[in-house]
Amino acid sequence: MTYLQLFWAFFLPGILGYGGGPASIPLVEKEVVDRYGWLTTSEFGEVLALGNALPGPIATKMAGYIGYTEGGVLGAAVALFATVAPSLILMLALLSLIVKYKDSPKVKNMTKYVRPVIAVLLGVMTLDFFLSSYEGAGIWQTVGIVLVAYLLLQRLKWHPAYVIGLSLIYGAVFLGGV
Secondary structure, rough: OOHHHHHHHHHHHHHHHHOOHOOOOOOHHHHHHOOOOOOOOHHHHHHHHHHHHHOOOOHHHHHHHHHHHHHHHHHHHHHHHHHHHHHHHHHHHHHHHHHHHHOOOOHHHHHHHHHHHHHHHHHHHHHHHHHHHHHHHHHHHHHHHHHHHHHHHHHHHOOHHHHHHHHHHHHHHOOOOO
């Protein structure tokens, strides 16, 4: 039963997460945290941060990790396949349509309408992470981390991997992560 749950937990976000990894992450969180209870919001945030720090698609790294912790090597394989299966199936089935209508104004407009929905989903997930961070670390450390991350990313134009790495080190040293 665990393998079937792993499959659905990553297959559904893959089907519904139009827009790639960033769009599917809140959906994965809903399945993994709320529906199946495999991780807490805080643990999910840590897995997401680790996935962001490593090269490659975030969703597949998260699926591999969560699948492995819940079902071993076979669980990781099932979760990874479930993550890529929707795209693989749709690409194979709709390849001729994609080529035919790739420059269609209607298709381009559809993307314009989906972007705000993705932004709202990411905003809700960010708020959840902020609130769980506030509960765990306190308001001053949470606000401090947010401000420093903003300054490093937006003002000094640091690469996100460096900011995530510094955040992981800070959490390990000052917040008892080790």
